[in-house]
Amino acid sequence: MVRVTVDVLIFTLRERALHVLLVKRGIPPFLGRWAIPGGFVHERESLDEAALRELCEETGVSQVYLEQLYAFGAPKRDPRGRVITVAYMALIASDRLYLRAGTDAAEARWWPVSAPPPLAFDHADILGFAIDRLRGKLAHSTLGFQLLAPRFTLAELQTMHEAVLGRRLDKRNFRRRILETKLVKPLRQHRSDAGGRPARLYRFDRAT
Amino acid sequence: MVRVTVDVLIFTLRERALHVLLVKRGIPPFLGRWAIPGGFVHERESLDEAALRELCEETGVSQVYLEQLYAFGAPKRDPRGRVITVAYMALIASDRLYLRAGTDAAEARWWPVSAPPPLAFDHADILGFAIDRLRGKLAHSTLGFQLLAPRFTLAELQTMHEAVLGRRLDKRNFRRRILETKLVKPLRQHRSDAGGRPARLYRFDRAT
DNA sequence: CCAAAAGTGTTAGGAGTACACCCATGG
């Protein structure tokens, strides 16, 4: 009989780079190898609910962006037997994150997607699939805002886009394009992190 | 324990309209209702292989375009118990089709996607998902050629696009755009179906 | 006053869209 798991790719921004949460396996197979967090789907929960549960167990957060990616079902992807996995992608703003102590996993940490460690199972394929999907949807949807705090500067928004896409963007074109969409609403507040002119804060405005 | 099925949406063109193959259920639940053809995933086959197998059982064809769409896993989507289904989409040129006699299903026939019958389970959702995906990918990929015979006229190609998108397209713009892509190669042959000037034939040319 | 980051317009090229007439063939 087939067993079904969900694996959840949890992305966040740290230090201007896109990171993914991985856990170190405490049991065979692939003991000590890094893996995408996940687990079996329970009898009375939907796939989406299972993914939310895994996400919450791992990070303690809820109310996040979550999207199903793809079902991976090669017969020998898990040496223990027939396991099909449905991969999900979650995006979390780093200000909402505190990694939960005492998880199932022996160890959990953030890895930059530009230089991940060797991964267990077919998880490298799954990670590649997720990054492609994330890049593809960034321009045509509002999912990117999920990686930012509720109030953000345009420089932060641009840095996020650059981190996801892995390339630099033109500041003036970026700002014009963003402001034309009416998806962000300027606030009266400003913020000055380092020395320099304080930046205006914006918030995401789904309505318009 | 969870069971896993694959459901395969098989699309083709008939009489200038996009059609989908549905089967009439011979057993409860939803006895007599129309449904997307599918079946359980076997122990030693991948999801893709299971979808190919179902497709071949239903239509007798192989070597077709097949793409995984989405995994549907609401706990009560099947009243008999926990069944997760992975939906696939297949595209077949009508010249390659002959519906296989003596399938599992009591009856199988083509339905126009613009006016499908009431469907079993959550299959109406799945059909809607598939059509959205097909429309979305038509412009940015070469999958549409799978719905045509190896040699086709530009009018046939345009009719196919119109059938999938559900709207009329401008002839001159369509032809210019297609020819600019270099994806089609003109042949020396022409064809005259009805009265009128014979149309030049083309073939899909993946190489360039 | 100097360093550091924020903020701001114009131009050129390419993509998409609207639109009307002549051509080749069969009957």
Added chain:
DNA sequence: CCATGGGTGTACTCCTAACACTTTTGG
């Protein structure tokens, strides 16, 4: 010769991309 479908070009709009200097603050 006429009905039928095949085949062609131009102009306008909009989006994208390239590009450099001024402004505001903290130290």
